[in-house]
Amino acid sequence: MLFGAESFRIPQRFVSVDAVEAELGRFESALNLVSTSLEENERLARERLGDQYGAIFGAHRMMLQDPKLRNEIEGLIRSKCFSPEFAASRVLRNYARAFRNLGNPYLAERAADVIDLEKRLLRALLGEQHPELSHLTEPVIILAHNLTPSETANLDRTKVLGFATEAGGHTSHTAILAGALELPAVVGIGHFLTDISAGDIVIIDGNSGTVIVDPDEETLEHYRAEALAAESQSERLAALQTVEAKTHDGERVHVMGNIEFPQEVAQCRKRGADGVGLYRTEFLYLGSDHAPTEEEHYNAYCEVIEALDGQPVTIRTLDLGADKIPGNHREFASEPDNPALGLRSIRLSLRDIDQFKVQLRAILRAAVKGDVRIMFPLITSLLELRKARMILGDVIEDLEESGVEFKRDVPVGMMVEVPAAALLADLFAKEVDFFSIGTNDLIQYALAVDRSDQAVASLYRAGDPSILRLLRMVIDAARTQGIPVTVCGQMSSDPKYIPLLLGMGLRSLSVTPLAVPEVKDVIGHLSLADAEAIADHAMSLDVARDVENYLRGEVTRLLAESEHSETTDSDNRE
Amino acid sequence: MTDAVTQSVTVPGENGLHLVPCSLIAQSASAFDCDVRISKGTHSVDAKNIFDLMSLNAGHGSELVLEAAGASARDAVDALVALFESGFNGHASRSAAQESH
Structure with missing residues (x-):
C-alpha cells in the first residue's frame, strides 16, 4: 500500500x-x-x-x-x-x-x-520525499489525494492492484484511464486518507465505487467470491469475441472501442470490436514537456492503424484546455474561472493553427495505411466547423505541393457535445460526413453540472429527458441527411441505455474496450421492436429518475428472459 | 579590450563538449576575473556559463576559438587550452574543483 x-x-x-x-x-x-x-x-x-x-x-x-x-x-x-x-x-x-x-x-x-x-x-x-511509483517491488493498492492521467497511465500493471483517490470524478480522464487499463479504481470519493494507515487491508470495489478499510472476515470472503465470479463472467463474455453484434432479429450494430493509447487497440481486438470509434490524441500532448512533432503524431497513428489491420479508426483532434498543455500552447493559457467553458479543444486548435496543422498533416499522411476518419471536438458554430475544414484544405494543398504521400479524401466528422450543435444538427449534417455524439460533455453542458465536482455529481444524469430529446434531434438530423451517427461517451457503455439508443435509431456505438463484450451481449438479447418500444416509453417519462429506473428494469428483464437456460453463477449477488 | 588574447582549439573526446567538459570549462574560466568567451563559427558564448557552453553543440573535432580580455587573459586562455589538451580527464577536474571557491 x-x-x-x-x-x-x-x-x-x-x-x-x-x-x-x-x-x-x-x-x-x-x-x-x-x-x-x-x-x-x-x-x-x-x-x-x-x-x-x-x-x-x-x-x-x-x-x-x-x-x-x-x-x-x-x-x-x-x-x-x-x-x-x-x-x-x-x-x-x-x-x-x-x-x-x-x-x-x-x-x-x-x-x-x-x-x-x-x-x-x-x-x-x-519538502517532501515521494516514494517512486515506478519502482514498486511488491503488489500495492494506491491511495492518493489525486492521480494525474499520465501518472495513471504509467502505473505498473503487474504491481498495482487498484487505486482510489479523493479528488476527481467518475468521468475524469483518470477514471477513464483506469477503465482502459482494466484496473479496479474508485475516483473522487472525498476525504478518506486520514482514516487509513499504511498496512491496513483495503478492498477497492470499482463496481459499487466503495473503498472498504479493514474488512471483517465475512466481507473478505464475500469479495473473494466476487472476484472469482467476475473471472468466470469475463470468460463467458470472451466467448463473444468472434460473434458479430446483431440484435436477435438480425440487425447489425457496430460496436467500436474508445482508446487513448495505441496499445489499447489490442484490447479492442481481443474483445471483437468493429474498429476504433474514438481515438483520443491528448496523450501525445501530455506525456512530455514539448509539443508533439509531426513524426510523433504520425508514428502513434500508424501504430494504431496497423494494429487495426483494415478496421476503421476515427481520430479526434486535440481536445484539451490550453492550461493543460506544455510548450508553446502555454502562451494562450489564461487562468479561467471555468475551464470547461474556456479556451480548449477545437477553439485552441483554431487559435494555434501551426500546431493544428502539424496534427492534421500527420493524420492525412497516416491515412494512407488504413481506414481513417478525422473528427473535430467541441464544435459549437458552423463558422468554427468551416474554419477547421478550411485549415484542413490548406494542409491538403501543402501536402500536394510537397509531394508527400497522403490521402486527400478522408471523411471529416464532428463531435456533437455542445447543446448548440445538437440544436443545429440539421444544418451541421449538411456539412460533415458523420456525427459522433459525445454524451459526457453534452450532459455536462446541457444540465450545467461539473461532473468532477462531488457536491453536484449526483445531478449529472444521462437519463434526463432533456438529454433524450437532444439525442433524438441529432439522430434524426443524421438520418434525414443520410450520414452515419455514433454515440461515444460513457452512456453507450452502460447496458441500460443500449435498448434506448438502438430504439432511437443508432446502429453504431463506441464504448470503452472493456465494455465491448457486455454491450454486444445486450444487443444480442434485443429485437428492434423491443428497442423501439422501450425508447418510445422512455421518451414519454418526465424525470431522470423514472427514465433510469425504467431502463434498468427493462434491461434486467431482457437479459433474464432469454438467459434462464444458461447457467450463470454471477446473478446470485443479491 | 587592450589585452585581448585569442587561440583556437580542437574538441577532443568522442562525445564532444557534453555536460562534464562544459562544467569543467565553466569552473576553470570562473576562476579568472577577465571576460572569457568561446566561439564556434559565428556563435560566441560566455565560457563561464555551463548552459551557454552546451548550446555551442560542439562535437568531436569542432574548431573553437577561445578569446579573453582583461588582466589575466593570457592565464585564462592557457588554462583552458591545457584543459582541452588533457582531454578533460580526471586530474584536470580535481584541480579545477580545488580552485573553485
Missing part, C-alpha cells in the same frame, strides 16, 4: 507581492539544500565509483550554481510573482527543451540531467 504517492504537483503558480521576499528566501535555502546533497553525492561517487562518475554530480552542481540560471529564476519570482516551484520548473524545462532541439542526440539526452535537477529542486522546495 502506498500513501499519496504522486510525482510533483506544483501547489500554486503565483504568490502575492508581499510574499516575494520570503519566497526568494525559500528558493535560496532550497538551492543550498540541493547543492549540499549534490556535493555529498559527488564525494560518494568519487570514492565508490571513480572520478568520472563524481564529475557528473559536479556538473549538476555547476548547473545549479550557474549565476544566469539563478538570475532567471529569481527574476521570474520577483517580476512576475511566480512561485519558486513554478519559476524553477519553467526555466529548467526551457533549457531542457533547448538541449533537445540542438539536433545532437548526445546533448538531447542531457535534457534528462536538467529535468533531474528540476526534480531535486522541486523536492527541496516542497
